[in-house]
Amino acid sequence: xxxxxxxxxxxxxxxxxxxxxxxxxxxxxxxxxxxxxxxxxxxxxxxxxxxxxxxxxxxxxxxxxxxxxxxxxxxxxxxxxxxxxxxxxxxxxxxxxxxxxxxxxxxxxxxxxxxxxxxxxxxxxxxxxxxxxxxxxxxxxxxxxxxxxxxxxxxxxxxxxxxxxxxxxxxxxxxxxxxxxxxxxxxxxxxxxxxxxxxxxxxxxxxxxxxxxxxxxxxxxxxxxxxxxxxxxxxxxxxxxxxxxxxxxxxxxxxxxxxxxxxxxxxxxxxxxxxxxxxxxxxxxxxxxxxxxxxxxxxxxxxx
Amino acid sequence: xxxxxxxxxxxxxxxxxxxxxxxxxxxxxxxxxxxxxxxxxxxxxxxxxxxxxxxxxxxxxxxxxxxxxxxxxxxxxxxxxxxxxxxxxxxxxxxxxxxxxxxxxxxxxxxxxxxxxxxxxxxxxxxxxxxxxxxxxxxxxxxxxxxxxxxxxxxxxxxxxxxxxxxxxxxxxxxxxxxxxxxxxxxxxxxxxxxxxxxxxxxxxxxxxxxxxxxxxxxxxxxxxxxxxxxxxxxxxxxxxxxxxxxxxxxxxxxxxxxxxxxxxxxxxxxxxxxxxxxxxxxxxxxxxxxxxxxxxxxxxxxxxxxxxxxxxxxxxxxxxxxxxxxxxxxxxxxxxxxxxxxxxxxxxxxxxxxxxxxxxxxxxxxxxxxxxxxxxxxxxxxxxxxxxxxxxxxxxxxxxxxxxxxxxxxxxxxxxxxxxxxxxxxxxxxxxxxxxxxxxxxxxxxxxxxxxxxxxxxxxxxxxxxxxxxxxxxxxxxxxxxxxxxxxxxxxxxxxxxxxxxxxxxxxxxxxxxxxxxxxxxxxxxxxxxxxxxxxxxxxxxxxxxxxxxxxxxxxxxxxxxxxxxxxxxxxxxxxxxxxxxxxxxxxxxxxxxxxxxxxxxxxxxxxxxx
Numbered sequence: 001x002x003x004x005x006x007x008x009x010x011x012x013x014x015x016x017x018x019x020x021x022x023x024x025x026x027x028x029x030x031x032x033x034x035x036x037x038x039x040x041x042x043x044x045x046x047x048x049x050x051x052x053x054x055x056x057x058x059x060x061x062x063x064x065x066x067x068x069x070x071x072x073x074x075x076x077x078x079x080x081x082x083x084x085x086x087x088x089x090x091x092x093x094x095x096x097x098x099x100x101x102x103x104x105x106x107x108x109x110x111x112x113x114x115x116x117x118x119x120x121x122x123x124x125x126x127x128x129x130x131x132x133x134x135x136x137x138x139x140x141x142x143x144x145x146x147x148x149x150x151x152x153x154x155x156x157x158x159x160x161x162x163x164x165x166x167x168x169x170x171x172x173x174x175x176x177x178x179x180x181x182x183x184x185x186x187x188x189x190x191x192x193x194x195x196x197x198x199x200x201x202x203x204x205x206x207x208x209x210x211x212x213x214x215x216x217x218x219x220x221x222x223x224x225x226x227x228x229x230x231x232x233x234x235x236x237x238x239x240x241x242x243x244x245x246x247x248x249x250x251x252x253x254x255x256x257x258x259x260x261x262x263x264x265x266x267x268x269x270x271x272x273x274x275x276x277x278x279x280x281x282x283x284x285x286x287x288x289x290x291x292x293x294x295x296x297x298x299x300x301x302x303x304x
Numbered sequence: 305x306x307x308x309x310x311x312x313x314x315x316x317x318x319x320x321x322x323x324x325x326x327x328x329x330x331x332x333x334x335x336x337x338x339x340x341x342x343x344x345x346x347x348x349x350x351x352x353x354x355x356x357x358x359x360x361x362x363x364x365x366x367x368x369x370x371x372x373x374x375x376x377x378x379x380x381x382x383x384x385x386x387x388x389x390x391x392x393x394x395x396x397x398x399x400x401x402x403x404x405x406x407x408x409x410x411x412x413x414x415x416x417x418x419x420x421x422x423x424x425x426x427x428x429x430x431x432x433x434x435x436x437x438x439x440x441x442x443x444x445x446x447x448x449x450x451x452x453x454x455x456x457x458x459x460x461x462x463x464x465x466x467x468x469x470x471x472x473x474x475x476x477x478x479x480x481x482x483x484x485x486x487x488x489x490x491x492x493x494x495x496x497x498x499x500x501x502x503x504x505x506x507x508x509x510x511x512x513x514x515x516x517x518x519x520x521x522x523x524x525x526x527x528x529x530x531x532x533x534x535x536x537x538x539x540x541x542x543x544x545x546x547x548x549x550x551x552x553x554x555x556x557x558x559x560x561x562x563x564x565x566x567x568x569x570x571x572x573x574x575x576x577x578x579x580x581x582x583x584x585x586x587x588x589x590x591x592x593x594x595x596x597x598x599x600x601x602x603x604x605x606x607x608x609x610x611x612x613x614x615x616x617x618x619x620x621x622x623x624x625x626x627x628x629x630x631x632x633x634x635x636x637x638x639x640x641x642x643x644x645x646x647x648x649x650x651x652x653x654x655x656x657x658x659x660x661x662x663x664x665x666x667x668x669x670x671x672x673x674x675x676x677x678x679x680x681x682x683x684x685x686x687x688x689x690x691x692x693x694x695x696x697x698x699x700x701x702x703x704x705x706x707x708x709x710x711x712x713x714x715x716x717x718x719x720x721x722x723x724x725x726x727x728x729x730x731x732x733x734x735x736x737x738x739x740x741x742x743x744x745x746x747x748x749x750x751x752x753x754x755x756x757x758x759x760x761x762x763x764x765x766x767x768x769x770x771x772x773x774x775x776x777x778x779x780x781x782x783x784x785x786x787x788x789x790x791x792x793x794x795x796x797x798x799x800x801x802x803x804x805x806x807x808x809x810x811x812x813x814x815x816x817x818x819x820x821x822x823x824x825x826x827x828x829x830x831x832x833x834x835x836x837x838x839x840x841x842x843x844x845x846x847x848x849x850x851x852x853x854x855x856x857x858x859x860x861x862x863x864x865x866x867x868x869x870x871x872x873x874x875x876x877x878x879x880x881x882x883x884x885x886x887x888x889x890x891x892x893x894x895x896x897x898x899x900x901x902x903x904x905x906x907x908x909x910x911x912x913x914x915x916x
């Protein structure tokens with residue numbers, strides 16, 4: 001009995017230290033992720049700025065019902081799902097880039113390539129749009145080059161409704177791929193080098209080593225990130241789409257986050273925007289738990 | 305090592321604690337004696353300086369929406385006039401203010417309204433925001449500071465304050481101090497701001513043909529492009545272009561020409577607008593006969609049919625749009641902005657390339673607009689309420705705004721300092737020839753002084769200063785203050801200033817000017833729009849924005865009409881008619897309140913004008 005208590009005391013002390021270390025993060029999450037949840041209450045009121053939430057302003061589920069009669073929501077949801085699906089399909093891309101970086105033998109070239117692909121992550125969307133305009137507008141670099149090469153008709157990718165999903169996905173990938181590859185580069189550094197040495201002794205070449213060692217060793221990271229990514233599946237953000245929005249492609253760039261931003265911050269219809277935001281959160285939570293359950297069934301263990 | 309670490313920690317903790325204490329301290333503290341850098345100007349209402357026993361130091365934040373504080377060629381805070389105003393407040397009100405300008409946009413304002421964390425002084429725009437502020441408890445009732453604000457409560461601003469108070473503060477509370485009170489652009493002035501706008505040099509080249517309607521305008525612009533297919537840099541020239549990131553620009557031009565002739569600012573960007581000629585509200589979404597949106601879509605479609613519309617307009621931002629105007633790539637413009645003239649003047653000081661509005665019987669004279677309550681609800685100042693511990697902040701904010709309201713300080717913002725930029729010649733205030741030359745040149749030196757920042761101008765330039773002469777001395781003789789472009793235009797139409805070329809048509813009864821319209825004042829008396837209504841209208845605007853390119857690039861007129869019909873059916877399904885019923889009723893109720901007030905003021909104005 002006394003030995004048990006002693007053990008528990010030791011563990012408690014250790015846990016106390018760990019708790020201290022995690023305390024700032026717990027405070028951060030409580031402050032910025034849980035406390036704001038109380039703000040959800042405004043979706044049940046006809047909220048007006050500066051006038052508080054009085055009982056006479058209580059409207060119950062009115063704004064939630066409005067969501068189901070709002071046709072714009074469906075369009076926004078469709079666009080969100082398309083963009084998310086395209087980006088989700090390309091989830092392994094940063095892993096492939098990381099593997100390619102790993103295969104580069106010239107250290108200087110590898111470092112330069114890494115830096116060049118990472119920098120776009122730090123560029124704001126407005127700047128990205130300006131770059132895209134300079135390159136892809138009808139008088140941009142792309143068209144001027146094509147004209148110089150003998151092409152007669154100018155094309156403007158920024159206004160091409162048919163290409164909007166693919167084009168915007170490419171832009172998003174360009175901006176984020178280098179940054180996303182970092183986690184895989186770190187994971188690769190953790191792979192036991194003896195595995196490669198053993199494979200080399202067995203006569204494995206670079207491709208075989210990649211296929212049979214690197215990729216399998218990176219798969220847990222990829223799967224974990226994909227499961228976490230499911231939670232963000234419909235959280236596309238709005239800055240990208242707001243920056244690239246123009247009258248021609250607007251209907252396909254209106255994602256849920258942009259819709260909420262417009263309704264809430266631009267229009268000041270906070271109650272309705274909050275109701276849409278709540279619905280979005282519920283969908284995200286359901287998706288995470290579903291995928292986690294699926295992963296558990298397939299792989300025998302889960303992330304959550 | 306451990307000891308050193310402990311010592312370092314102690315030092316850092318001490319520094320942090322001291323920093324926190326100083327940061328948490330009161331913003332007001334007794335300071336040294338007043339700097340006598342500014343003497344009270346003129347004979348304006350000043351708080352007696354001998355009553356100032358101590359100078360209190362106060363940090364103030366001043367938030368400005370949409371309009372960037374001047375940073376080029378120097379920061380506005382560093383300009384001579386701003387420094388003068390600060391010294392004036394110190395000497396006459398006893399507050400040594402350290403101001404910090406904050407620029408914010410509409411979204412930031414909405415966030416600030418939610419949190420209630422407003423800057424000490426706010427410069428805002430929009431009726432909805434004003435309604436929100438009135439119904440919240442965020443603002444100082446400036447009436448409470450009446451004793452220390454003789455300028456705000458002087459006779460000059462009495463009528464403005466009364467209108468604002470009666471319609472927003474139950475006759476007792478004054479929350480808003482709008483800018484630009486008085487009559488705007490008397491008789492059109494030197495640059496009538498709306499109407500058929502052309503590159504003057506190219507228009508003159510083709511003999512200044514008459515523009516009777518939009519079709520004539522399309523043909524004339526097309527002809528100008530045919531004569532100048534490329535600019536001096538070899539780039540393609542278009543008849544017309546716009547920026548894609550702002551919906552409002554796409555129907556602004558038509559607001560000031562028939563058949564639309566609608567007040568662009570009626571409902572904060574929604575297409576329910578009142579007619580400039582009859583003050584009646586029109587449904588610009590479905591009434592295709594009288595809608596600035598449909599008129600401008602048709603106009604752009606016609607230009608596109610002729611291959612002279614810049615289709616990059618859908619994607620270009622304001623910077624790209626301005627760069628094209630500057631380099632002479634457009635024959636016409638939605639209004640006479642200065643970019644073309646300034647851009648061309650840099651290469652050729654005698655250039656006649658610049659956008660100007662030409663006389664037409666199909667437009668209105670953008671002038672003689674009576675701003676009963678200044679630019680309210682489009683531009684106004686307010687003071688944020690602080691807790692009891694920070695009364696100095698409220699008082700200092702009112703003091704600063706009161707100093708701004710001083711008429712002699714108002715003159716500073718237009719023509720600078722007496723003895724330096726102007727003098728009394730035989731009792732008449734007169735600009736020095738050097739300053740006059742500087743003004744017409746549009747040189748950066750004006751900005752260095754701090755002259756011409758319209759957000760600091762509480763009075764229209766033609767309003768009278770304490771000496772009985774116009775605040776802006778240039779108003780006394782506009783003909784002497786024209787640039788070469790305006791001079792050439794005036795010579796061509798044989799008038800002394802450009803506005804008179806269009807004013808002639810008003811005098812002949814062929815067109816109207818602004819005196820018949822009082823819609824800006826109606827906006828003050830309107831009720832707050834329910835969110836259900838604004839949501840419907842936002843959806844309608846979104847649909848109309850998204851379909852502009854389809855309309856303008858429609859291959860045939862039948863295609864255009866088909867898209868139009870589909871759009872109208874769609875907005876009806878959004879509940880547009882419900883929104884229309886609410887808005888038209890609301891507008892009509894407000895109009896009934898405002899009409900007699902406005903007419904009384906108009907009669908007074910006309911009587912004053914006649915007696916002169």
